[in-house]
Amino acid sequence: MTDSPATPPKIVTAAMLVIGNEILSGRTRDANMHFIAGKLAELGIRLAEARVVPDVPERIIRAVNELRATYDYVFTSGGIGPTHDDITADCIAQAFGVGIDIHPEARRRLEAHYEAGMLNAARLRMARIPDTATLIDNPVSAAPGFRIDNVLVMAGVPSIFQAMVASVAADLVGGDKLMSRTVIALIPEGAIAEQLGSLQQEYPDVDMGSYPAFRGGKASCAIVLRSTDKARLDAAAEKMHGIFRAMGGEPFENEIV
Template identity: 50%
Template sequence: MSETATPKVGTKTACLLVIGNEILSGRTQDANIRAVAVALGAAGIRLDEVRVIPDVAETIISTLNTCRAHFDMVLTTGGIGPTHDDITAPCVARAFGVPLERHDETFRLLEATFAPGTFNTARQRMAMLPKGSIPIPNDVSAAPGFSIGNVHVMAGVPRIMRAMLRSLVPTLPGGAPLAMASWHSDTLREGDLADALSAVQDEFPALDLGSYPYERPDGRRGVALVAKGFDSEQVRRAGARLRTVIEGLGAVPIEGEPPA
């Protein structure tokens, strides 16, 4: 696979921290990265990096401080529930050098959600946010994520994370949405296209150009060429060049992604 690019000047960048021992051990498969990437791309924000880190306080704090200094924004998933290993909120507080304190509005919302006598100490922990945080609401559960500075903390449970993402993304500073052009051929292989694709990349250094081989159950095998970027006109032009690359090799270009 070939995929290199330089971000367009002015495009906001983001890093996603996936926090959880269960991801690293293989017990749980992450189901959030693609949703975050798609949502950010549609908002004109480039997801430049994803890091998967354990539920270890010093690792979370050091990684968060490194990333929030390097990227325009950092999103996190995981570690904001009621159990002993849900340590993301206190770690974010330590990273920012602020106390963890009860967020009264969140406390009242949670208290009203649970049946009388069940809003125990563990559940009350979900109302403890770093001082100065702004809650990220969701329409699935009463427990919010939160934003502080350029850091946005969300749940790891996919259904809840997506609800928080829907609330968060419209508030983020973005730009033109990610544009994409794609052509494929059922008769070519990556090796046939490598040199020509490198030449097109040189023409459009601000775009992501990728070649993606595919093989389908019915025996069809080929390669898809994709141009992506936040300048729709450049993407359109690059897409036209990808089509001519396929034609120049004597194959029939088919627009779009290959059917599953």
């Protein structure tokens, strides 16, 4: 009989909301989701859901309210630029039931960034921030993102998005970090499915995923195990080694990137 973990892990979750017709149409490839997932993992925060919504106010508002009620953090990307279809800030204000106006500090940053006479009405739209929100620094192009409660609103341009994430990383409170081990053998996935299911029942606190592939023309299977408890993770991984060996395979390990 396998001992249960002594204390439940501290789990902190997040969601990513990608906003923009250009993503859904295929004109723009989203790179921010991959980046935020990796960065949050480093901080002990699990990206638990990701959504892509069009530039439709009611869709954005509904998604923001659903996600912020479900997860510890919500990160949005896109829709805070200077054009008419940049409606994210207004939608966030509506989602929280607050007003929105030119933020004095946001305006000051834009005035410092642009040459005299270049801060036109369109660019000034980027200084419109919902009431009660705090600014997120943008060292790339000055126009700030903002945070209101557990929702962090950021630009869609990857370089700016990444810079904004870096500026807030120190303020994010994470939980216990997930550790992982990947056990691989030249055994077809179907051959170990039943044993893997039994192993998962024995170690319910260890997340297990099965990834079939062909290696050197032969069917193989990689079992990725993740847990916040190293002892439990190692015990489950060693039993996975035994399952593969019992099926005639010679297991080995590496990392799934």
